[in-house]
Amino acid sequence: MRARYGVSLGVPLGLTALGAAGLGYAALEARAYRLRRVTIPVLPEGMRPLRVLQIADIHMVSGQDKKRRWLQTLAGLRPDFVVNTGDNLSDPLAVPELLDALGPLMEFPGTYVFGSNDYYGPKLRNPARYLLEKANGRHGLNGNPPAVGAIHNPWEDIRDAFESAGWVGLSNSRGRLKLEGLELALTGLDDPHIKRDRYDEVAGGPEEADFSLALVHAPYLRVLDAFAADRYPLILAGHTHGGQLRVPFRGALVTNCDLDTDRARGLSGHRAAGHESALYVSAGCGTNRYTPFRFACPPEANLLTLTPRA
Template identity: 50%
Template sequence: MHHAIRPVAATLAVGGACFGWGLVEATAYTVRRVELPVLPAGGRELRILHVSDVHLMTYQRRKLAFLRSLADLEPDLVLNTGDNIAQSEAIEPLVTAWAGLLGVPGAFVFGSNDYFRPQFRNPVRYLLEGRSHGSGAPKSPTLPWEQLRDRFAGRGWVDLTHRRTTLEVAGYRLAFRGVDDAHLGRDDYATVAGPADPTADLNIAVTHAPYLRLLDAMTADGMDLIVAGHTHGGQVCVPGYGALITNCDLDTGRVKGLSSHRAGGRTAHLHVSAGVGTSPFAPYRFACRPEVTLLTLVPVSP
């Protein structure tokens, strides 16, 4: 009997230790730094802060301190790919924490947890559906997303939801297009589709969830850079192997960080943020630290 109990006890001990570390790692906030040679030769660098999946709750003081510190990075541009809040009361603390960033040129799209409060999901079901093709709206209470949108837009950030626009940033002309959340099936790329702007120094597409239907269309249209979030980097990864799921139809090899995407005879740079937060119902990360990315764009070699 004792011989049968020992393996079970050992398994429970290892599982408990991993879960405990996952709770710790979920607050090990990190700034990932990436350099990308994509700007016209002879120009200066352009520093883009890519923030995603904050999932803020008001009691998360350490996370709020990290968000406040991001202004010290002095980015030229902020790109926010959604899932900012997990409760209505978090809007004011979030806006206050980002006071230093909201004065910087920025653009945003929303994700499901800007529209709806998070809800409990069975972890086994989550794993089985981890390569889903998107779904309809969840049956959970709505969040005051209009208020969040207005607070961002009121400070100068551009809402890219089904919109194309151009911004002058640090001496560069940047053309943007964005869509609503593909994971909820709210994306309608046709509203912003079309050839890239040939007069822009860079064409950038912004989406919350990096579904292949969007990546294919954006790349075929000639986007230079596509930015997305949603995946949480897999959230629970296996050391030496990587992510098990992406929570969309993107392959796990591109679940976070910089990669490329090819479609329509063209290639785009793709950056997927692993995000800052988690659902309050799954407040852990393993081998996948919460992060923002300081993406430094530099001129291509002559």
């Protein structure tokens, strides 16, 4: 009897210990911030290289001092300009800490789009629902804002701070960024994850400039198709967290949108209407406050060196 009970109890206890160890590691990895450097050959021939710092999915929560200090250090990279692809908050009280974290970076030229978590606070939900939604072909919030009673994030304060710093907001709009000796044409969309994107307001392809760049928070296929068909050479996005919990040797299980999991993070291409755009999806540097874990997918910022096409 003792042996029988010892076996039956020992296996669950072992699995529990293994699960606890994995969860502990995933919590540590979520704070193991790093910089990913990537070279993307998309510039016209003869144009000087551009160093672009992409920040995505900060999901700042009040008290995240390590994240705040790490973000401040990125100013030492001296990028040509900064791109913020949204989801800056996971706590409506964290706006001062977010702006303190980004303050040194706002000394550089920049541009930004917002994500759903800039507008609304997160809700506690079962993480398994992401897998279920993928299996059922559902993504996002079906075009509706969160239910009555959802937390309103003070996104207006973030917008005002960014624009006071001269960063160009791209909410279903176009803009231009002047660098030393260069002018960039920018086009961005509001978040497709909650169906705030309005591509018809910016359709028609990039304006004349030294280089053109497209931005969106969530890389939904309808948006990527439109940008690629309009011949944007480069699209930058975030939202996916790189899958957040990746399986070694397999990769991401979900992207939280209709983008395939093979492109959950990093550089790839997207083809539509006979034209291919380069696509870079950042794995981001934060998590939803209710799921503060990452596995095989450390938080990151991205230093993208744009070079002329070969």
